[in-house]
Amino acid sequence: EVQLLESGGASVQPGGSLRLSCAASGFTFSSYAMSWVRQASGKGLEWVSGISGSGGSTYYADSVQGRFIISRDNSRNTLYVQMNRLRVEDTAIYYCAIGGSSTWFQDWGQGTLVTVSS
């Protein structure tokens, strides 16, 4: 059974940093592209960032380009996103998902809440 478990969500001040993790199990992690997708309260889904199975290619939405860094540790079956210079508008539930620009988001985690507020 595929499992994706996000962690690291917290409340942080504008300008601060946070690192989210997503522990994966039940599939061959290194064979799949992975992504982070977020949902702000009352809003729709927004793709944030993606990474290839090897980690050699990374992709970002314009809204987070230059502030977020996606990475993965295939030996630990874990996906990360380092979020820097956080803004109030980054407040959202962050989901990790299997998939990216060349595949559909076939499985998702339950999400972790990030709140950016002064």
Add this chain to the structure above:
Amino acid sequence: EIVLTQSPATLSLSPGERATLSCRASQSVSNFLAWYQHKPGQAPRLLIYDASNRATDIPARFSGSGSGTDFILTISSLEPEDSAVYYCQQRYNWLSFGGGTKVEI
């Protein structure tokens, strides 16, 4: 950037009725379109991919159609558990989601 516009924003129907959800793309996405179901507090779930293929374990009452710029998700006979927000998503040109349609039963 390809913009996906979903309509209606909210659909209120009774059990057993047919639901028709629309997704319109600002330019052609061929058949690179998927539909997801999202219930509060739960992970989103892939329903339909490549415009018309049901994902694993998705009930037959869910079907997708369309190509190019106009797509439809049909729920043939609504069940109470189908209450959710439904999103379309394209990956023809980068990635984007529609704004969602809330289905109330």
